[in-house]
Amino acid sequence: MSLLEATDVTVRFASHDALGRRRALTAVAGVSLRLEEGERLGVVGESGSGKTTLGRALLALESIEGGAVTFQGRNVHAMKGSALLAFRRRAQMVFQDPMGSLNPRMKIGTALNEVLAVHQVVTRAERSQRVLDLLAQVGLTASYAGRYPHEFSGGQRQRVGLARALALNPAFIVADEPVSALDVSVQAQVLNLLKDISEQRRMACILIAHDLAVVNYVCQKVMVMYQGRVVESGSCPDVLGQPHHPYTQALRAAVPDPDDLAVRVKGAVLDRSAAGREDSAGCAYAPRCPRVCERCWNEIPVLREANGVGHGVACHRVEKNDPGV
């Protein structure tokens, strides 16, 4: 039994189209995944592809319309009372701006103390020592306990957010773009911290990010989402090293690397891309896909193993073991 298992998770929101008519928006469409103890999975994809919604659904912070999520074998969306409270303790979310979830008029030490008190994980006597331990774990000295949220730099805030999530000794966290607002210098510190803690505590982690290189650095596995669906998933070396789906290939090619002085953008190629067909009853990527064929417009491709065990691709044009061009 895996620590966390999601099967065919679907989340819909009520929404309006351009003409103001009510229309259901499928933010997450039939996503399945499996996470073992201590395992780190990256979720990447463009803005609006459903990453945050999926993360919230896994934590039972969003209700689902189809499918199921189990944590240690128990359905999280059916939990109530003490079972739900225990789950809330074992599974935490870290946000892009952790300050949003902290009281600006409360010192950080007090805030952490309160989290411990609410969930009664340690005795009252042990609490203040536990707060200092937590701060030390994220690389902050005791003096920070007496500071208010606004007195922290961006990187320190992210550490506080992590300390808060770790306070309850979770078995699983969802970190939603925890470093996108940080400078690279500070980003490296926070990523190292996340990785170390996950390894030391065997804490499973879902890292939502838009930077493929960040995911590659932190995670063993990765899932690429496009408009609510998983288009490719597998180990980082497989998916990022040999991307098979045209969208993953485009993402991979678009990552600028400071070592790549050779592949300068040349002035000659100008992408004045005309918009093609907007809607597709088939593959959502069809309107942008360089390899689109008639079948793509009419039939939704399913995730199939394409390149060895555990490397799944959802594309009509990808034959087994053939990444195409």
Added chain:
Amino acid sequence: MMDVDPILDVRDLRVTFRTEEGTIRAVDGIDLTVNGDETVALVGESGCGKSVASLALARLVAGPGLKITGGVRLAGRDLPGLSDRELRRLRGATISYIFQDPMASLNPVKPVGAQIGEAIRLHRKVSDIDSEVVRLMKLVGLPDPETRRKAYPHQFSGGMQQRVMIAMALACCPKVLVADEPTTALDVTIQAQIFSLLAALRAELKMAVLLITHNLGLVAQNAQRVYVMYSGRIMESGSCEAVLRQSAHPYTRGLLAAVPRLRHSQERMTGIEGTVPHPAHLPSGCRFHPRCPLAEERCRIVEPEMQTVGEGHQTRCHCWKQLM
């Protein structure tokens, strides 16, 4: 590399603000040149003064107790000598800006075509504005301009909105386009499209680009030369080959070591310890010394001068030879 007559030549530019916390030296004596057909990058951590420096070029900064000094020569004219009126004209006609968040700069209740038209009218006398709008929209790759010009900003994707901003910036045929984090709000695939557009426009319109970013990957991919800024000062400058491959400054080296790479396997990144100093309380000596792995006694006391490492390659570090 150095042309005889750069399109933009900045000497000892300084910008200070006076706040409750004291005098903030946001830009503290920078020299910078951009040649007519180059993309030059200005990189550095958040708060180091990149935006303030670029806005000060056209005197577009505002703030408490603002003071700007230094020389700015743009397309052969000295800016500090100009009247406000002349400045305003020059601003539009030689230097244009695009920013990170296109939605913040666009008027949400006005069709995009009308907004581009307004930008044209502001700077040029054109009899047929409509066809000029269509021409500009085509130039930046906005599809179906004849009908789409009547659409509102929210009916465009983020990447298309940024194209609208670029069209507006091009309305006055600028010699220098300042692009301040132009793709930070966009997805990487869209980012790649915007940069290939900028590269094409630079060649087609013989326009220089000053690219402001914190992304060294974008610098490598798009710029010919780069200036690395820290706490209001230029720490290193040179060709991308020199600065990104054989950097002579521990700060640049630190930045490079902190970028995760897709190709490398998971060896541990180092990052840079500590955080940027508060601009009202700058460290003595070299501004980078509290975070620098090479720092020695003199670094704490004496601020290093710019030193020449190689042709067109300069560094502001006492100990740069240890790195080479």
